[in-house]
Amino acid sequence: MKNVKLLTLLLVAALALPLGVGVSSGQDEVKLVYWSMWNETEPQAQVIQSWIEAFEAANPNIDIQATWNGRQNQTLVRTALSAGETIDFVDQDADPISGGLVAEGLALPLNEYLDETALDEDMPVRDVFTPGTLDLFAVDGQVYLWPYVYNTSQFWYNKDAFAEVGIEQPPATWEEFLDACQKLLDAGYDPIAAESDIQFYQIDYLTYQAVRYGGVGFLLQTLEDPTGEMWRDPIYLQAAQNMRELWDKGYIPPESAGYLWPAGQQTLGVGLAAMELVGSWLPIELANVVEGSFEWGGFNFPAMPDGAGDQNDLMVYLLSFMVVKDTEHPREIADFLKFITTQENMQQMADEALVGVTRVDVEWAPEIADGAAAAANATAVFGMADGGVALYPELVNNILYVNWSKLFLGEITPEEFVETMVDDQAEYWANAG
């Protein structure tokens, strides 16, 4: 009897041993280092922190260490990676990170993970993304960015002001837009709020006009012209003249030339101005400024006469995760990214941070509902300066922005803008090497 008991114990132990080995090797501790563009107190950071905690609870062997760097994140990541520090994944605005870390070859391609089944849907995870967002910054078919926040660039307006002057539907054409501006001006509003010092707001007027007149990619093609002669295309002179028309008619009030951010948008928040061409973060930024009954609306940049573009072509500012190429834990990071892309988690981001998100079946905050509609109906999406910021940052920042800003603020004429762009861009490409 004793021998049987001993034999039984030995047999059970022998059977249990592989389990013990299997459990310990499958639960290896994994540490993931995440550097973030958010500051720790921002709502987006708090949502991401809750995601991390939930993911860690479901995966006890994984520990995600988050460092909240703020908007200089990519610059700090650059220095850290050069010094040999381990960073597994980061996030940042898609345009700069595409032109930075991705362009430097430091990003891991994500296609294989995007082809995997989503955690909460019986479809590839790439199919839960809002159309256009995954491929916007793809390089040769490889996707390097996992976008999660979706900001639209539209005219954000005071619905009550528009209703007061009898504008039932937002303008869809340039002519209707000018008509709306005149009605608002006659009623005592500043039709359009503007900032004098934010060049990447000002450039949206040129970007959208180029896209409306020439289609998505036309401005980018112009920037790529080494002779600069494409700036002589009549649409650019027309776009510049249209811009000055808004100032000359008083639709953008003259004191806007002295508005340093956020002075311009404040006038919209306190009811002096009626609309502003800006990202869909504006209603949230002005949440503490507007009266409780303020009704926000957003409408797409109007169609231009005889334009080749579609009024539903939409400029977007995406915020994205990126996996560092040399990470030792791509599997775990991919699992985390799939986890955060569930409908529940994306809805949490939309509800608590009051931002748009890149998942299709998520409801955005009421203030930016028109942004959600624009995203759903977008016929095409494009990035800042029609993708120029990501691909040619120095040309855009030091030449395009500078010259358009001078035109915007009345320092040069439309004709001078065109000629200066031809000359400056030709010189840039001649020296670019």
Place this chain on the structure above:
Amino acid sequence: MRARTRLILTFLFPASLLYIVFFIYPALRALYTSFFDWSGFSDNARFTGLDNYRQLYRDDLFIESMSNTLTILIAGGIIVFGLAFALTILLNSGIRGRKLFRAVIFLPNIVAVIALTTMWSVAIYHPRFGLLKNGLAYLGLESWSTILFTSPQNIFKSMMAAIIWINVGFYVVLLMAGIDKIPTELYEAAKIDGANQVQMFYKITVPLLWDVITVGIVLWSINALKIFEFPFAFTALEPSPNTYTVAVYLYVMGFGQRTPIYRLGYATAMGVVLVLTVILVVIVLRRVMRREVIQY
């Protein structure tokens, strides 16, 4: 003697080592980097010789930033020291509350730069609600009240006015500390001899304060040439090209902003030019300001 020399060297060694590690080596490394086209992200640096320096010569934004920097140095310096002298003379004229006035004038130097830029750009210069606009209108100066102090044409001058206001207090304190050391008997003797205030200022105060003035001007020159925080923060979201200084433009080109320009080699070349400018200015100033030290 040899033992003494060895002792001196021993005590100098730690500080020298720190100086070499944290200043000399990085400076030489920066000089080396300035000959490369390098983003800073990886080890892929391409040697380009003097190309970065040649490009500086053609770069309109760099030229504008250098022009702004030199304007702050020269025009700003003249106004800062002019005001500092005037206030020093006033405060030393026997008025009551001298110490209080001195503290108030010095106050901007202890307030955070971001608070000062917000105060000036929002509270003072705001085109609609600003103190300046409404104050001028209240005084009946209607045409002046319509000036847009932060328009592209005026923003640099407006920013410089704020920089001057911030810095005057420091140099007032410096000059007053120097003046306090001058024996009052000299002024009494001068008065007995019939000297007026202006004569006493030029014949007594300035000569006896010369070394303090020299130190002050050198300090101002270095700070003006490398000024960064105020111009960077003056236009909240991103610096305006109209207010670029060399240090700000260096940062834009080397450290990426919303547009991801990461040209560390080129930015370093700017840094080298800036350092050489500082050295040149200091050498010139030391020569120009050299005079016999008056003992008293």
